[in-house]
Amino acid sequence: MALTVLVHAPNAERLATYAELLPGLLPGARLLFTQTRDEAAAHIHEAEVVFSWKLPADLFAQASRLRWVQAMGAGVEDLVAAPLPKGCLLTRVEGLFGSYMSEYAFLHMLAHAQRLPAIYANAAQKRWAPCTIGKLGGKRLGVAGSGSIGMEVIRKAKAFDMEVWSLVRTARSVTGADRVFTMDQAGEFAAGVDYLVSVLPLTPATIGLIDPLALKQGAVLINMGRGATIDERRLLAAVREGRIEAVLDVFATEPLPEEHPFWSTPGITVTPHLSGPSVPAEVADYFAANFRRFVAAEPLVGLVDRQRGY
Numbered sequence: 078m079a080l081t082v083l084v085h086a087p088n089a090e091r092l093a094t095y096a097e098l099l100p101g102l103l104p105g106a107r108l109l110f111t112q113t114r115d116e117a118a119a120h121i122h123e124a125e126v127v128f129s130w131k132l133p134a135d136l137f138a139q140a141s142r143l144r145w146v147q148a149m150g151a152g153v154e155d156l157v158a159a160p161l162p163k164g165c166l167l168t169r170v171e172g173l174f175g176s177y178m179s180e181y182a183f184l185h186m187l188a189h190a191q192r193l194p195a196i197y198a199n200a201a202q203k204r205w206a207p208c209t210i211g212k213l214g215g216k217r218l219g220v221a222g223s224g225s226i227g228m229e230v231i232r233k234a235k236a237f238d239m240e241v242w243s244l245v246r247t248a249r250s251v252t253g254a255d256r257v258f259t260m261d262q263a264g265e266f267a268a269g270v271d272y273l274v275s276v277l278p279l280t281p282a283t284i285g286l287i288d289p290l291a292l293k294q295g296a297v298l299i300n301m302g303r304g305a306t307i308d309e310r311r312l313l314a315a316v317r318e319g320r321i322e323a324v325l326d327v328f329a330t331e332p333l334p335e336e337h338p339f340w341s342t343p344g345i346t347v348t349p350h351l352s353g354p355s356v357p358a359e360v361a362d363y364f365a366a367n368f369r370r371f372v373a374a375e376p377l378v379g380l381v382d383r384q385r386g387y
């Protein structure tokens with residue numbers, strides 16, 4: 078019997094791309110494509126496998142035949158909290174976003190060190206104003222989170238001759254890290270670094286874990302994980318008092334509301350959650366490889382530990 082796979086994506090273009098790609102990648106599967114809540118609600122009871130982005134979590138209560146959910150992204154806080162049937166497997170995308178996200182982190186660290194915004198501003202006004210640029214070499218980078226994305230940031234940091242501190246959930250050695258801190262040492266970790274790059278997932282243990290007011294004077298905070306891992310009011314205070322600068326790709330509320338002070342605070346760069354793009358061709362291949370494992374009853378890649386939260 079063909080497995081019934083429900084594919085859900087709210088973005089029409091993305092969904093259309095999946096509808097083109099998946100039939101060739103999953104021969105024999107019965108594919109259902111849904112874009113809206115109503116469409117998903119009409120079909121979820123049929124699904125044995127769900128492949129989704131932002132499928133309204135409460136609908137999983139009706140998914141009585143469901144055996145496996147493959148998320149289209151890396152962060153799965155919504156699915157961890159969803160009423161999945163007992164024994165249903167949950168996998169996330171692991172290993173696809175590291176190159177994009179590490180390049181985003183280095184783009185912004187290098188722009189800061191080499192004073193790129195000031196140089197662009199001068200050039201726009203035809204102003205010949207040489208300034209003293211800095212470098213990343215010899216600076217201390219803190220990487221919060223050490224999954225595949227954090228590890229790629231660390232690997233590249235070593236190529237830039239940075240000292241690397243790593244913040245992890247449970248004590249262990251981390252390849253490339255000069256020092257490793259556990260979550261109870263998050264304050265000491267934050268206070269010691271020149272650049273702090275966070276790729277933390279959102280779990281009960283990481284809410285507000287990074288305290289921007291603990292960072293040292295002149296530090297730069299780059300958040301690519303989840304907005305709520307950093308207290309936004311304290312972040313605003315730390316930037317407003319001139320202690321730190323911040324580059325934020327993720328926010329407690331997305332899209333970031335137009336009236337949010339982050340947009341207009343000097344020292345804060347806002348980007349619209351783009352550092353780790355979910356590229357359908359890449360994610361479809363990842364899903365197809367996992368699908369073959371699922372059919373063969375082999376262990377899946379990117380398996381989420383729902384207790385741990387990611």
Ligand code: GLV
Pocket residue numbers: 149150151152153353355
């Ligand atoms: C994006 O934020 C993702 O979780 O993949």
